[in-house]
Amino acid sequence: VALSNNLPAPWLLLQNDTLFLPGDPADPARAPLAALLPQVTEVQLNPGTLGQGKTTVITALASPQTVLSGELLDHPLHFFPNASGAGFTALQGIHRLAEPGIVPITITAATPDGRTFTISQHALLTAKNYGTDYPLQVDESNLDPAITEPEFALLMDLVAPAPPEKMWTTRFAHPSSTPEFITSWYGRLRSYNNSDFTYFHSGMDYSGAESSPILAPAPGIVVYTGLLDVRGNTTVISHGWGVYTGYWHQSQIDVAVGDRVETGQTIGMMGATGRVTGPHLHFDLIVGGVEVDPEDWINGMYAHVGE
Numbered sequence: 001v002a003l004s005n006n007l008p009a010p011w012l013l014l015q016n017d018t019l020f021l022p023g024d025p026a027d028p029a030r031a032p033l034a035a036l037l038p039q040v041t042e043v044q045l046n047p048g049t050l051g052q053g054k055t056t057v058i059t060a061l062a063s064p065q066t067v068l069s070g071e072l073l074d075h076p077l078h079f080f081p082n083a084s085g086a087g088f089t090a091l092q093g094i095h096r097l098a099e100p101g102i103v104p105i106t107i108t109a110a111t112p113d114g115r116t117f118t119i120s121q122h123a124l125l126t127a128k129n130y131g132t133d134y135p136l137q138v139d140e141s142n143l144d145p146a147i148t149e150p151e152f153a154l155l156m157d158l159v160a161p162a163p164p165e166k167m168w169t170t171r172f173a174h175p176s177s178t179p180e181f182i183t184s185w186y187g188r189l190r191s192y193n194n195s196d197f198t199y200f201h202s203g204m205d206y207s208g209a210e211s212s213p214i215l216a217p218a219p220g221i222v223v224y225t226g227l228l229d230v231r232g233n234t235t236v237i238s239h240g241w242g243v244y245t246g247y248w249h250q251s252q253i254d255v256a257v258g259d260r261v262e263t264g265q266t267i268g269m270m271g272a273t274g275r276v277t278g279p280h281l282h283f284d285l286i287v288g289g290v291e292v293d294p295e296d297w298i299n300g301m302y303a304h305v306g307e
Contacts, residue, residue, distance in 0.1 A: 006049065006126045018102055039066040039117075040109050042087075050103065050125040053096040053187045053293045057305055060107070061087040067110040073103060075288050078162035078242055082306050089306040091241055093290030096187050096200045100127040130187025130293075133201070138192050142275045147229050155236070155246070158224050159286045162242035171300030172217040173263055175247065175283050176206040176270075183207045183280065186293045202291040203246070203284040208270040210251040210279050216261040217245060217298070225253050231282070232274025235267055241306070245294075246284035249274050 002010045042061040070077035079088040108118040184205035189197040224236040233250035251271025272279040285294035
């Protein structure tokens, strides 16, 4: 029980604590999610617990005629058939500041005869320590919700679709030709102008000059290019299945909306447009409408998902 709840020792279990127990097919009181859904023989979370800033992979074994959907942390789950023909996969990002604890996950199965079955169970969401930056002083306009919120809403609208073509088959590459020059990592908590540490860095920063190329990390389709107040010259690429990458502060954009790009292709140049103090690339990775840790994708954790 302690291990299932991310506790280092059993004596840390306290009376009246809410605990997470994984499904057990041998115990009717703790039947796995799939046992309660007709047409579905297995549902798995990978990893078995949710993590702040991480990407969750949900796989389900079901008949090809079954239509699966669901919801996790107020985000819709988009299931797609695996390339092998066996089962379905959905990807969903977990917000960096999501509250740790027990959270519901809902799965709905629609059968060919029109019947619909929905079940909700719980999963454990664990805290992740990404570190903390030194307090930062910035122009107050950088924090003005009248500017930042509409721009973020535009970004979320762009990444809301989940196209059915999965375009990557390997790990994501670094978007820079000098990947050793990373100046800031995903998830670090930030304080601006003496605020509490309620902000976080939503991507990875690569240092460079205005002549440093930006490289596509995986095949995809360009869905946005343009100049934004905070993010500067911006490119957004869809890689399918609700996975997107974003490139902020460019000095030059070398692609257009609708272009298909391949891994390693130059899509623009690093720059200092928008609200920055010097030239660099801010690299975002968004899954299911949530900014997640790009390093996991670069390290190949999702290279073969859905195969």
